[in-house]
Amino acid sequence: MTTIKQRQEELVKEFEFFDEWMDKYHHIIEMGKSLNALPEQKKNDNLLVQGCQSKVWLHAEKSGENILFQADADAIIAKGIIAMLIDVFNNQPAKEVAVANLGFIEEIGLKDHLSPTRANGLMSMIKQMKFYALALTD
Amino acid sequence: MSYDVQSIRQQFPILNQKIHGRPLVYLDNAATAQKPIAVIDAISNYYLNYNANVHRGVHTLSQRATDAIEAVREEVRAHINAEESAEIIFTQGITDSINTIAFGMGAVVSKEQNIVITAIEHHSNIVPWQMLCKRTGAELRHLPMNEHGELVLEGIEEIIDENTAMVAFNHISNALGTINPVEAILEHAEKVGAWTLIDGAQSGPHAKVDVRAWNVDFFTLSSHKMYGPTGLGVLYGKREKLEVLPPFQGGGEMIATVTLEESTYAGLPHKFEAGTPHIEGIIGFGAALKYINEIGIKAIAAHEKKLLKYSTVECSKIDGFKVIGDSKNKASVLSFIVDGTHPYDIGVLLDQQGVAVRTGQHCTQPIMDAFCIDGTVRASFAMYNTKKEIDLFKAALEKSITMLR
Structure with a gap:
């Protein structure tokens, strides 16, 4: 099973493939398109991530020691x-998600490339995921 | 003489740069316009040669600075054809201007009265009136809009009635570009003796305004939307109206006498100008006005009208492109959505291609609610934009849509 660190390294490698930011955005968009949409009935306001310019719904549940996320925007x-x-x-251990270091964001250059309000949105998403992980850690 | 957009562009050095490796196409002018060299030079010249506080000093620099800002007051008066320069008040911006009047009217409005705004106002011409109504118990009403983003004047006599204390509305909508039927609304307001205020945020850079021909009581302008510095607005008010309103803020400059118990206020315009004014801003704004008048507001408006028409026709060829606010009478704003895309995504991808637009609600949430949308993409034009830039914008938009669908 791949660890959080390994998955980040894979993502960084994927993005290194693209020189132009338009292509990187294209890749991000494709990832967005292939994300399984959250069923409409699950998209309630309780799941909205605060601090994003657009609407982002995030759902988390436990599977053994691991945490499973579903999201939509x-x-x-x-x-x-x-x-x-x-x-x-x-599907990573909740206790590891809660303390994970997300170096890939720096490495891809994502944060520098987002407008300040969008970068705040990104930070809000991470915070919300870690918050769920902490809440679901035994 | 033909309109020489290339020589105008040379006066705006900021336009000559690349964003993400592409030439900048700046189409966010309704948010703020870029500044010509004349404005930047005027501000530098002030700090290099005659920076001093105004209205207080007996020394030469203070006199020069005072003369400079008072000369601008007179230029603004002439620009909007006010009767006297004492009716021109320098504020922090349109929001500050409207709050000044809405606060002052707390002293003259009673709970039996009502305030009328419209369905297509900027938040800055909604919230101050809501606050006034909360303080006084007056009722807040609005003129509705139709599906084209135009105000509906049928039934206006039931909305603006003998109990209407104020009718406040914008000349040109920032979110949709609709040019409102100012004369018709003013006529109804005048008939019932209501006070009137026109938010001129978008008229300043795009239209000729004559406050006496309109016979409007209050009018506001924003410097930074007129190629001038940020942090400065103009509030025009008829003398007899301004005199009955109490000042919004207390402090230096706005007083005649001060004892520890009580103060008397200075006359117009100083009564409404507490504290040291935005001296560099006023001086820069003077240079901006001069620049606008050199080109000619009518020539600018005609140029922008061509850009608006061209962009509307061209972009409408794009599959799923939908203009939000398609009034026949529009100025300089192309607000739109594209089927199957989100405005934020379009905005990000346009920026990646060097095109600057605004996305979202444009501080006009009620308009977006009425159209049942979360927001729009807004391209807005200024004196220095070109047909070629519209082509770049359209190509970038098409590429963005292909990526997003």
Whole structure:
């Protein structure tokens, strides 16, 4: 099983493949498109991540020691970003998610490339995922 | 003389740069316009040569600075054809201007009265009136809009009635570009003796305004939307109206006498100008006004109208493109959505291609609610935009849509 660290390294490698940011965005969008959508009935306001410009719904549940995430967003780039985070965190031990260091964001250059409000949105998503993980840690 | 957009562009050095490796196409002018060299030079010149506080000093620099800002007051008066320069008040911006009036009206509005706004106002022309109504118990009403983003004047006499204390509305909508039927609304307000205020945020850079021809009581302008510095607005008010309103803020400059128990206020315009004014801003704004008048507001408006028409026709060819606010009478704003895409995503991808637009609700949440949308993408044009830039914008938009669908 791959660890959080390994998954990040894989993501960084994927993005190194693209020189232009338009292509990186294209990749993010494709990740957003392939993320399984949250069923409409699950999209309630309780799941909204506070601090995002667009609407992002995040759901978490426990599976043994591990944590499973589901998410959706009304804007596709936001959905792509949460898809990347889910890629890294999904089905990983909750206690590790809660303390994980997300170096890949720096390495991809994602944070520098987002507008300040969007970068705040990204931080809010991470915070919310870690918050769920902490709450679901025994 | 033909309109020489290339020589105008040379006066705006900021436009000549690349964003993410592509030439900048700046189409966020309704948020703020770029500044010509004349404005930047005027501000530098002030700090290099005659920086001093105004209205207080007997020394030469203070006199020069005072003369400079008072000269701008007179230029603003002439620009909007006010009767006297004492009716021109420098504020922090339109939000500050409207709050000044809404606060002052707390002294003259009673709970039997009502305030009328419209369905297509910026939040800054909604919230101050809501606060006034909360303080006084007055009722807040609004003129509705139709599916084209135009105000509906049928039934206006039931909305603006003999109990209406104030009718406050914008000349041109920032979110939709609709040019409102100012004269017709003013006529109804005048008939019942209501006070009137026009938010000129989008008129300043795009339209000729004559406050006396309109016979409007209050009018506001924003410097930074007119190629001038940020942090400065203009509040025009008829003398007899301004005189009955209490000042919004107390402090230096706005007083005649101060004892520890009580103060008397200065006359107009100083009564409404507490504290040291935005001196560099006023001086820069003077240069901006001069620049606008050199090009000519009518020539600018005609140029922008061509850009609006061209962009509307061209972009409408894109599958799923939908203009939000398609009034026949529009100025300089192309607000739109594209089927199957989110405005934020379009905005991000346009930026990646060097195109700057605004996305979201444009501080006009009630309009977005009425159209049942979360927001729009807004391209807004200024004197320096070109047909070629519209082509770049359209190509970038098409590429973005292909990526998003």
